[in-house]
Amino acid sequence: MAGTAQILTPAPAATGVPKIQISGLQKVYAGRQGDVVALQNVNLSIEPNEFVCVVGPSGCGKSTLLNIIAGLEDATSGTVQVDGKDVTGPGKERGVVFQQYALFPWKTVIQNVEFGLKLKGMNKKERREKAEFYLELVGLKDFAHAYPKELSGGMRQRVAIARAYAVQPEVLLMDEPFGALDAQTRAQLQEELLATWQKEQKTCFFITHDVEEAVILAQKVIIMSARPGRVKEIVNVDIPYPRNQETKLLDRFSEIKNEIWAKVYKEYLEVKK
Amino acid sequence: MAEMAVTKPKKKAVQTSAWKRIHPNVMVLISLIVGVVFWALISLIPTVGNIVSNPWTIMKTFVDELTSGRLGANIFASIFRVLSGFLLGLVVAIPVAFLMAWYRPVRGLIEPWIQFFRTVPPIALIPLVIVAFGVGEGAKISVIFVATFLVMVISIYQGVRNVDPTLIKAARVLGATDKDIFLEVVVPAAFPYILVGVRLGLASAWTTLVAAELTGASKGLGNMIMEAGLYFRMDIIILGIIIIGIIGFAMDKGVLYLERRLTGWQELRKS
Numbered sequence A: 001m002a003g004t005a006q007i008l009t010p011a012p013a014a015t016g017v018p019k020i021q022i023s024g025l026q027k028v029y030a031g032r033q034g035d036v037v038a039l040q041n042v043n044l045s046i047e048p049n050e051f052v053c054v055v056g057p058s059g060c061g062k063s064t065l066l067n068i069i070a071g072l073e074d075a076t077s078g079t080v081q082v083d084g085k086d087v088t089g090p091g092k093e094r095g096v097v098f099q100q101y102a103l104f105p106w107k108t109v110i111q112n113v114e115f116g117l118k119l120k121g122m123n124k125k126e127r128r129e130k131a132e133f134y135l136e137l138v139g140l141k142d143f144a145h146a147y148p149k150e151l152s153g154g155m156r157q158r159v160a161i162a163r164a165y166a167v168q169p170e171v172l173l174m175d176e177p178f179g180a181l182d183a184q185t186r187a188q189l190q191e192e193l194l195a196t197w198q199k200e201q202k203t204c205f206f207i208t209h210d211v212e213e214a215v216i217l218a219q220k221v222i223i224m225s226a227r228p229g230r231v232k233e234i235v236n237v238d239i240p241y242p243r244n245q246e247t248k249l250l251d252r253f254s255e256i257k258n259e260i261w262a263k264v265y266k267e268y269l270e271v272k273k
Numbered sequence B: 001m002a003e004m005a006v007t008k009p010k011k012k013a014v015q016t017s018a019w020k021r022i023h024p025n026v027m028v029l030i031s032l033i034v035g036v037v038f039w040a041l042i043s044l045i046p047t048v049g050n051i052v053s054n055p056w057t058i059m060k061t062f063v064d065e066l067t068s069g070r071l072g073a074n075i076f077a078s079i080f081r082v083l084s085g086f087l088l089g090l091v092v093a094i095p096v097a098f099l100m101a102w103y104r105p106v107r108g109l110i111e112p113w114i115q116f117f118r119t120v121p122p123i124a125l126i127p128l129v130i131v132a133f134g135v136g137e138g139a140k141i142s143v144i145f146v147a148t149f150l151v152m153v154i155s156i157y158q159g160v161r162n163v164d165p166t167l168i169k170a171a172r173v174l175g176a177t178d179k180d181i182f183l184e185v186v187v188p189a190a191f192p193y194i195l196v197g198v199r200l201g202l203a204s205a206w207t208t209l210v211a212a213e214l215t216g217a218s219k220g221l222g223n224m225i226m227e228a229g230l231y232f233r234m235d236i237i238i239l240g241i242i243i244i245g246i247i248g249f250a251m252d253k254g255v256l257y258l259e260r261r262l263t264g265w266q267e268l269r270k271s
């Protein structure tokens, strides 16, 4: 259906085996109005402990890519490898925060956070303590025994984040996790995420609509093109960590942000056409 | 789905209208009193009074039938049949519904038959069942079994099919096995539908039972009514109707109460 475009995938400075290696990935959905090519020849290499953000226009296949890495969807062709092994299904080393919270409505907040630990076979006392720690981290300790229906959208999202953190996966796949949050909570959770990332060795794959958020968090920002989704360009963010809200005041920050924004905007215009 | 902020369990909004300030239970009481008064009044009309006995007569008949032990025996016989048929229906409907929802081939095999028999009112099966099983307990219980099974299997099946796939995904990425997903996601997610099925099933069991008993039985409320009809005992007929209504109503309220207690976590609650 779609034309083939030049794929710009500069090889990153590889250090041994990449944590995530995506090669020639293609995803086609059979739809009623013909096939939808969601991803076309995506090649990407993510190093261990690397923080990458993915930006791109709505419907370009970001969530699809994340689902395939998570092992929740099969690629039409191409492969995803984690630690050099082909992904065939979900694995405990990859945690996911979904775009639509996906909390279990019949479980209380703390039971939701505990669920992954329970599946790991952790005993009740230990997992309760751990769940409380992560609830505290997202500022929801007082709501431990509430049901999801009693929470606002942003609060639900924070429970979903705590649930993913609690199992301490090596790879965190996050699909617009801060999208529903107010500016303050968002800033706070960005800093918490950065702190967690620096403390516990983690590889983060983070989807966002917000270019500023991408630049404050990531070492590498992946810009995806309008459908069919491809990797259009990868921008390195050469601002040292630790970063915090003041980082946003740096000239270099605005420079990179504007550069990425201009490129993303071009893709948005592409969608409109 | 609307994103609602914290919804408090009890709604105690400030209402201005005097009508709205009356407690709902008070309205129920008023409605009951008005109903009984209306009944007493129309029973005073001679031609109507021959058919509709007045409330005092019914009260007297009630006490007579109760002290003689006949009423208790009839109620017991009816409830026993309903519960046996219903429980049998539930025990079979749950696994069948889950198998249908989980395995496509099973669905293909079973669903057309269920859809077909669902359109046949269970009462139409009664003559067939009487020929096959006679008029004993077995016949009544089989008819109720068929009626409740068909209603419940559809409702539970739809519940299992409606489980949000992202919840299953969320469980899988947290390391859930198929068994975990079944017990920790599918069953709780389908639980409200199971209760809806139970409610529909009980209602269907009760109406089918009375119809089955009317066609001939020993004991049972339906039978009590039918026999009373032979002797023009209008008071017993009306007493029977009222008791059938009260038991049906109580069963429905009982399940509703369970539903509220057990599935309070649901986002949308039917009022």
Ligand SMILES: Nc1ncnc2c1ncn2[C@@H]1O[C@H](COP(=O)(O)OP(=O)(O)OP(=O)(O)O)[C@@H](O)[C@H]1O
Binding pocket: A029, A030, A031, A036, A037, A038, A057, A058, A059, A060, A061, A062, A063, A064, A065, A099, A227
């Ligand atoms: N299950 C599906 N069946 C058919 N088509 C699908 C399915 N899931 C996604 N698509 C299509 O694939 C494309 C990419 O969808 P995807 O959800 O990955 O986009 P996205 O980049 O995450 O968008 P957004 O930023 O709005 O979340 C869309 O055009 C969508 O219509």
Ligand SMILES: [Mg+2]
Binding pocket: A062, A063, A064, A099, A175
């Ligand atoms: Mg998405």
